[in-house]
Amino acid sequence: MTKSNPTLIVIEDDPSIRGFLRTSLTAQHFQVFEAKTGKQGIIEASVRKPDLVILDLGLPDMEGVEVIKAIRSWSALPIIILSARSHEQQKIEALDAGADDYLSKPFSFGELLARIRVGLRHALRSGEALATEVFQTGPLKVDLHHRIVYVNDAEVHLTPIQYRLLCVMIKHAGKVLTQQHILKEVWGPSYQENAHYLRIYMSQLRQKLEHDPSQPKFLLTESGVGYRLKV
Amino acid sequence: MTKSNPTLIVIEDDPSIRGFLRTSLTAQHFQVFEAKTGKQGIIEASVRKPDLVILDLGLPDMEGVEVIKAIRSWSALPIIILSARSHEQQKIEALDAGADDYLSKPFSFGELLARIRVGLRHALRSGEALATEVFQTGPLKVDLHHRIVYVNDAEVHLTPIQYRLLCVMIKHAGKVLTQQHILKEVWGPSYQENAHYLRIYMSQLRQKLEHDPSQPKFLLTESGVGYRLKV
């Protein structure tokens, strides 16, 4: 799942091709695990939590289609087929069993890489729904992905500028921000004169977010300088 | 949008291949629309709301890669490339531009069908159609498979746009969607100016779905930002 080093599993019985894929893919900064048989491959796929599987259909111990079905029974991770056999029926069976792509040997390594990128792209897109950014400190919770603010688990409505202001404070949480800086980020560079806007909206935010707006616990004033969000 | 008849768009300038694809794919119960040029293809892709695009790279009016990028700028729908040119570099460029698959001519029709099924499977899993077959919150129930909407178990009729709007809201339920985003998904990328459409149709939806349309409980507006479906 890490962006920098996707994990691949290569299920291939031919030692020379396996070696070639290992060295070439590792050179491309993939984390590569290997399996020589279908059974071993299924186990690896379940244990290693890979981002993508490369599967040779010509395995000695079981039919390639069975390997695909086994993996598909519990996961939707991308599977790319490599095969010496390039009969149409073979391809169709593999794709319908759940494979995402099919390359016939001899294949070009550049094309394989491109198709791996396609597979990873798909996985990224279908998994990103789970990645929810949430900022939390004390009773304040901000769901940045859904754009919803909670105080003590009760929803609080913020106007666009109020929300933008809060986001800027969260972005630089813990640091003291000058009024100039905040004005520029929230209202734009031409509003740097209007420092009183900031006081008005900061007051509004405190009314909505702080337990006692006159004794703020998060949105603190640094007199003469600006504001800071305590974490 | 119905499960039985997926919609395809074929972007191909060669009349004989276009004709062949039309008759063959229609025989497979696909709804087929055609375009002879890249420009026309981009328009069709935005207007027809297809489930998948089949694109010939050798178009007369513009580079195939540009067509891919144009569609990718607003949609993630599956794109399968057909091409007479089968140079490795060409394939890699197309795949990295956002294409999901690449077939070199001459191609086998059975394989094309299998790869179309792969593309539709992906789309089904990660977007257009939702994970759940039935969405429910409070008195609102939407049977996405049969395209039927209920309020307090009474069937409610929605026009095509009303239904599509509701589906987009359901797809991103709980999240605040910008007007831009909704307009792009429901009307297409060229409608981003027409924010008033959204107000009209949102009003219509509320009239039909909410108990008290003036005090909505599900279809909430985030003034200055957009809308969100509360779950």
Added chain:
DNA sequence: CAGAATTTTAACGAAATTTTTACAGCGTTT
């Protein structure tokens, strides 16, 4: 082709938000 359903266009009052204006508190300086 006619009638119905739907989408698009146009218009206007209502609501929400931003901006303006005004004033009070508080510590420091003169």
Added chain:
DNA sequence: AAACGCTGTAAAAATTTCGTTAAAATTCTG
């Protein structure tokens, strides 16, 4: 103590955004 700079709050006016209605144009359907 009055004056000053800086800050916080409240309420108004101005502006933007939103909701609703109705009629015109278009598309669908039999």
